[in-house]
Amino acid sequence: MNAPLIEAVGLSKTFPGKGLFRKGRPVQAVKHIDASVARGEAVGVVGESGSGKSTLGRMMLGLMPATEGSVRFDGKLVNDASRAEWRRLRRRMQIVFQDPYGSLDPRRRVGDQIADGISIHGLLPSRKRERRVAELLNKVGLDPAHAQRFPHEFSGGQRQRIGIARALSTGPDFLVADEPVSALDVSIQAQVIQLLGELRRDLGLAMLFISHDLPVVANLCDRVIVMYLGRVMEEGTARSVFARPVHPYTRALLSATPMLDPARRARRILLQGDPPSPSNPPSGCVFRTRCAHARDACAEVVPELRPFGDAGTRVACIRAEEIA
Template sequence: MSEALLEVHDLKKYFPIRGGVFQRTVGHVKAVDGVSFSIKKGEAFGLVGESGCGKSTIGRTILRLNEKTSGQVIYNGTDIHTLNKTDMRKLRPEMQIVFQDPYSSLNPRINVGQAVGEALLAHGLCTKAELRDRISEIFNICGLAPYHINRFPHEFSGGQRQRIGIARALIMNPQFIVADEPVSALDVSIQAQIINLLGDLQESRDLTYLFISHDLSVVEHLCNRIGVMYLGSMVEMASRDELFKNPLHPYTKALLSAVPVPDPTLKRERIVLQGDIPSPAKPPVGCKFHTRCPIATEICKQQVPEYREVGSNHFVACHLV
């Protein structure tokens, strides 16, 4: 693997809360609060955490579907949030997204062939005469039949729709794909097929993934490195093997304890976190996790833990590690 294709430095994305007669800004939801990581070319980087921790917002802000509040997103040496509309449009084919819900991301009024091919025409990457062949080729790669081209989204199952979503991202021949919980809405048997398809595509096309999920067993299968998010911040980051073998942050340990074990004779001790996730509009003082942490001490309630390297490429933000 070569040097980083994508670098994220101290990225913040705050959404304003408006109130009163004049709809003034009365506060902010700190969806992403100072996150940093990098992804090497050809790598699959997993981002995990509970719903509402800011994973999807990171993916969308990296692709500039959301504008950042502060920080940097550097793709292939270019800070993409400094690009004007024309330059950003030129970069779009290289950076694609597979959405969580394949049904709501497809237009019900146009057939799937048009949905997959429209971006090629819009970016001038092929002629109308070549379009059908290009779509048939990508459908074949994604496990769909050429006769599917003229059908509409409601005529497909959930797994087939997600294959269409992957085909739509892939037809632009991208280098980098954000996969935003691409299997969470699917049956378990179909999940395995889609994960295997993404793995095969990564090898055959040398793709780089940011894979967002709340399911650690899915991330373990596909990703080289994993970052764990809690309430807008990164609390731990390590290689896949290191994270599963030696989790250091109490939150990571709790997440891993919830992963089912395939062997029925083995029992994993379940760590059940107490209380609810605090609001990202009013995160707790000190360590954000201290309100639910089973081992929190006085310093955790007062001081924000430093996010630091504790082993070889193993980063953690915890006073007690």
């Protein structure tokens, strides 16, 4: 693999507890995560709601301060970057949000919003910004004349394309796509996913793609990170993780994926109970309370993410060899 463009080491995020009359337990949203994305690479992050996927993406972008750990971008440590340094970094790091309507200002024309990044970073003189906005709208499959419209005049899929155009306006090297199609109709999802794949290929974008949709991640991404309750359960190439999942949690996720071909359907693995609270995680392996393979040792040992097999997979399970 090429050298990482962005690399997170030991990232953790703890939110203070909330309570009406007394202070609640702190919430451990992310715990000791290592993640990296190389130039031109797409890394998928999957897991149930509340697993810490979006928190990880926002910490890597500097939108949320980490409680512990470090982030390097293009080889430089950015944890303690000054405001001026972050301003320069912002041009190279962008995000596409989950809600395409909530991320746009309903009172402003979309062309002006796309041009904001160009203006803030002084990338083009004012006389050339309109042409650049037209080029971006055309790149994401919209009519340049749409620049004069307001967000409410577009469909959900069109609004997400506008969000992508806005993210691309500064010519970023790294893009976080945070559930970019979950709020869209299924027929529109495929168009947006295809667009992201084409942009990644044409522009050489490094991408962290956060999603619940496992088939999309399998087709779009080079590598996959599987998260559960703030920790990484399994990591590896998309091909190896989806073809030969090792961790019981990864197997359960894949077994729930709908398949049209009956011959390819896996036996559904039903997880017992609800995910534990991140304010009171289980001891040892955080997945053990829902794992059919759990033993007494799983409550005593916090499994390290370690290499497994020869396909570049890493797994956090002390019984991986027994259950593989």
